[in-house]
Amino acid sequence: MGRFRGSSSTVLKPKTTQQVSQILKWCNDRRIPVVPQGGNTGLVGGSVPVKDELILSLSNMNKVRDFDPVSGILVADAGCILQSLTDYVAPHNHIMPIDLGAKGSCQIGGNVSTNAGGLRLLRYGSLHGTVLGLEVVLPDGTILDQLTTLRKDNTGYDIKQLFIGAEGTLGIITGVSILTPPAPQASNNVILALPSFKNVLPLYQTVKRQLSEILSAFEFIDRTAYDLAVKHGQGRALSDEDIEGAECFVLVETSGGKREHDEEKLSTLLESLLEAETPLINTGVLSQSPAQFSSLWALREGVTEAVSKEGKPYKYDISVPLSSFQDVVDGTREHLRSKGLLHDKAVKHVLGYGHVGDGNLHLNIVADSYLPEIQDALEPYIYEVVSSYRGSISAEHGIGHQKTHALHYSKDHVSINLMKKIKNVLDPNGIMNPGKVLE
Amino acid sequence: MGRFRGSSSTVLKPKTTQQVSQILKWCNDRRIPVVPQGGNTGLVGGSVPVKDELILSLSNMNKVRDFDPVSGILVADAGCILQSLTDYVAPHNHIMPIDLGAKGSCQIGGNVSTNAGGLRLLRYGSLHGTVLGLEVVLPDGTILDQLTTLRKDNTGYDIKQLFIGAEGTLGIITGVSILTPPAPQASNNVILALPSFKNVLPLYQTVKRQLSEILSAFEFIDRTAYDLAVKHGQGRALSDEDIEGAECFVLVETSGGKREHDEEKLSTLLESLLEAETPLINTGVLSQSPAQFSSLWALREGVTEAVSKEGKPYKYDISVPLSSFQDVVDGTREHLRSKGLLHDKAVKHVLGYGHVGDGNLHLNIVADSYLPEIQDALEPYIYEVVSSYRGSISAEHGIGHQKTHALHYSKDHVSINLMKKIKNVLDPNGIMNPGKVLE
Missing domain, CATH: 3.30.70.2740 (Alpha-Beta Plaits)
Structure with missing residues (x-):
């Protein structure tokens, strides 16, 4: 978006957790503020230096440390790019539990630090559930090794959760252990044109009931967003006739273990929707090929680009x-x-x-x-x-630099006070990513 | 198990969050220690008073506050019994994301405080992912209202996570907001007899790949456990011939949206397992009726009772x-x-x-x-x-009272030090459930 401009005279790119530890200890002793930086794809200025802080980039920590194909548990350096991890687990028939537009540049450490959501959250849940362990360098250089590969571990407070979504203000994540789900064998999608927004909720209930565990996305696009996507060439899925009178659109995706079963469920759904006495949809188009599948998604994912062009x-x-x-x-x-x-x-x-x-x-x-x-x-x-x-x-x-002033609209003073106390315990000198999350 | 005996002269059963707040404030001002108690079904003495502490029972806080059938988000008092919540959401075609043996007496607040795992974790993940919000009374009586019903909320540190699994040592959970998944339309199971434990892992990989999203349990029972379960009348699923030479057993459960599809997947799996050149299993028995389905589960769930009888x-x-x-x-x-x-x-x-x-x-x-x-x-x-x-x-x-001395086997001193600092921030007077989790 080009709305954030930062400046810093120093960028360090450590290669090991030990080096990160030495840098933070050195900075903490001298009260030098540090901004951790991953792929720098955030949208709220969380990785932008505001007052000539030292930038610590994780880009050179980009190795997979371990992958267990039986459990699907992956342990990786924080600087690994999301797409490269996706590629790494693919031959083992696994996928990453998160997927987002910036996957080609964003890093897993940044994903965890910002608690990235993305397109797979509906199906696989948030990183608070899928991240099993973290290695974090605390502001004083201490290494917190909670890089466990256990799915269950009820031994005391789950401290690592604090760093998920802390946007680098409590320490620097250097390693991530994450549960990767088995890859679905088949994916299908359908775009539905709705006469009224009022139909979205009953439609969601119907779709959830009929598709159950194979439902992997239910995305909403209003008419303005649709028209802009089409105008700027982000796929053209429906005919003029199809979209006549449509107030909004819904993209439904299924991912499952057996193509025939999934296709049968999706066709049955579409038939029952079209043949209902008071139909919730005007029309629906099922993708018939991988190219059509991508083109339906392009409509939804392309809104961001269309908006920037407009x-x-x-x-x-x-x-x-x-x-x-x-x-x-x-x-x-x-x-x-x-x-x-x-x-x-x-x-x-x-x-x-x-x-x-x-x-x-x-x-x-x-x-x-x-x-x-x-x-x-x-x-x-x-x-x-x-x-x-x-x-x-x-x-x-996230909150980043951009929204610190607005935090109180979503969190009351009791919560914000507790956050400040926790920040103070972990980073008493305030060197970690100052001016982010908390004012 | 009858291994824990506690004694306390006072039990308070508040009916509102406000009353919990007043009690804790009063106790905190006077440095009176408090043990929160839910259904009292824990196995490590987490809810047992050790030195005549005041017991605060949540039993009278047992109302459902809200349920949204579209999103499946349930908001309930901490004292609601798990089974009663299961019954509450059932007519809306939803299930609770956790299920455990003690469901008839354990309370949702206790489940969250102990980060209960149970039988559905494989499918629905841990409470760190499914709990969306909490209302917690802090030791000084302050009410922390994070009882949000949002699936996504990246506004600052996710403080509520600290209370999930803290076993009542940081505050008292009074309300829980939790995501309930749609109820599966069909459940099936099969018990498999394996010639060797070595086959369990390759079997798990095969089953995961073939059943994919409908796999809801993969439970292991060794031969001794199986024999004890049978000896003490916990179901008898297999013939003498079937179990000959079996070193262990695996119970596989599927839950899905369409019975025919699930049965086809399970039959195909069983056939391919039996017809393999070097079969991983000796034999397998598919449940053919709800009664058989329960009887297969009884074998696995009955091990606990069998062991107590033995x-x-x-x-x-x-x-x-x-x-x-x-x-x-x-x-x-x-x-x-x-x-x-x-x-x-x-x-x-x-x-x-x-x-x-x-x-x-x-x-x-x-x-x-x-x-x-x-x-x-x-x-x-x-x-x-x-x-x-x-x-x-x-x-x-959990750790409770029983395992505080052993915590260091799973958490290093950096982690334990951080836990102590967090405990000190939230409960500086140490009134909350003393002697539990941390020594």
């Missing part, structure tokens, strides 16, 4: 109750209209898409250019809306 | 690498033999069973009576063996 995006990654998705998008549009900001020279589009199964809405506001009055109209407005639903102001992107 | 059990709940299960059991038996303790008046049986999929071995030593020399022969011997494998001395039962 203008300057303001991006909000929020969790709100499923039933309020459309109200939040429409409400934001009306709010901007009421401020006189909804026109060609200010905000061009307000759109929503995201992971229905996770309650995660990506709310995008596409402007002609970044303007202070737009920013002022959006914040704290959106945060207040989220707070009124007891939602999350950052479902998966 | 004598006085010493129970170890450990995590070690799958490949070492049999070595650990055999090694322990030989160790006891070498000490002259393997005979009718001392140790009668050494047996192993457990969750292969989770790397969790239940190692049981059945004695004629509890004797100090047996205890001395078992500890620290078993802990040292576990430690040599970098295993867990308590996979799912």
Whole structure:
């Protein structure tokens, strides 16, 4: 997005955990602040130096340490790129439990530090469940070795959980032990056009019941997002006739162990949806080939790129109750209209898409250019809306540098006080990634 | 097991979170220690008062607060009994993500406080992943409200994780928000007799690949455990001919969305196993009715009861690498033999069973009576063996009062020091469940 510019005069690229330990000890003794950096693909400025901190890059720690094909447990250096780990486990018929757009550059240590969500969360759960162990260098250089490969270990407090999502403010993750699921033998998808957003929830219930354990994605795209994706060449799945009168779209993906069984379940679902007395959908298109499968996904995944091509995006990654998705998008549009900001020279589009199964809405506001009055109209407005639903102001992107001032919309003062106490216990000199997460 | 006897003169049964808060504030001001108690079904004395502490029972906090049938998210008081929650969500076609033998008495707050594992962990993962939010009363009476119903929320440190598995030493959980999965439409199982333990691992790989997402349990029972279960009337699944030459048994369960598909997958698996050139199994019996399904499970679940009927059990709940299960059991038996303790008046049986999929071995030593020399022969011997494998001395039962002295076999001093610092931040006066987890 190009919204963050950092500057730092020093970048260190240690090759071993021992070196990370020596660097942190040295820095801690001298009160020199450190910003850990992985693939630098975050969206909230979590890995950007704000005051000439030393940058510690994990890029040179990029070896797989161990993989057990029976249990599927992988132990890797923090600097391993997600895609390379995916490639590593593939010949053993396993997949990584996370997948996200930035997989070609993001690193597993950064994924864990930011508690990355992504496209597989619905199926495989969050990293709090799939990460089995961590090796972390604490700010004073002490190495915390909890790099266990055990699925079950109830021996005291699960300290490693604190580092999952701490965005590098409590220590530097140097090694990750993670459970990789068996690779599905078949994947299918279908795109459904819905006459009204009101149908999304009953549709989700029906799909969950019928597809059960093979459901691997249930993604929502509103009409504006769809039109922009198509406009900017991100796949064209449906005919003009198909999309007539569609208020939004849902992409359903299945992943399972036997293609024929999965296809039968998906066809039965589509038939029952189309033949219902009061159909929840206008139409649905099943992918018939790997190319079509990818092209349906391109529609959903391409929204990000389409939005960037269309203008300057303001991006909000929020969790709100499923039933309020459309109200939040429409409400934001009306709010901007009421401020006189909804026109060609200010905000061009307000759109929503995201992971229905996770309650995660990506709310995008596409402007002609970044303007202070737009920013002022959006914040704290959106945060207040989220707070009124007891939602999350950052479902998966984190707090970073960008949202520290807004943390209180999702966490009350008791929680924030506890976070500060924990920060103080682990990093009393405040050298770890200052200005991130907590103000 | 009747191995723990506690005494306390006061039991309080608050009905609201506010009352829990008032009690803890009062106790904290006066430095009065408090033991939280749920269903009191733990196996390591975690809820037993050791020095006349005040007992705070959650039994009167037993209301479901909210359930959303679309997302499957349940919010309940900590004192709700697991079985009653299972019954509550059943009409909505959902199940609880955990299931364990004590479900008729254990409470959800206790399940979370002890990070209970149980029979569904292989399929649905640990509570660190399925618990979405907690309401906790801190030792000074402050209410930490993180009772969110969001699947994704990356706003700062995930503090609630600290209370999952803290066994009531950091605060009292009063409310739980948990993700309940859709109920499977069909469940099937099969018991397999194996000529050698060496076949368990390749069998696990084959079964995982063929059953993929419908595999919901892969349980191991060694021959001694099987024979004891049968002897004490815990179901009789196989004929004498079937079990001839079997060194161990595996129970495989599937849960899926469509009975015919699941049955086809299971039959195909069984056929391919039996027809292999070098079969991994001697024989296998597929359950053909709900009664048979239960009877196969009774064999596995009945081992606990059989062991209690047979004598006085010493129970170890450990995590070690799958490949070492049999070595650990055999090694322990030989160790006891070498000490002259393997005979009718001392140790009668050494047996192993457990969750292969989770790397969790239940190692049981059945004695004629509890004797100090047996205890001395078992500890620290078993802990040292576990430690040599970098295993867990308590996979799912926790540390409680019983195992505080052994914590260091699974956690190094860096980890234990951090635990102590965290305990000190949250409970500086040490009133919460003293003598548990940390010495």
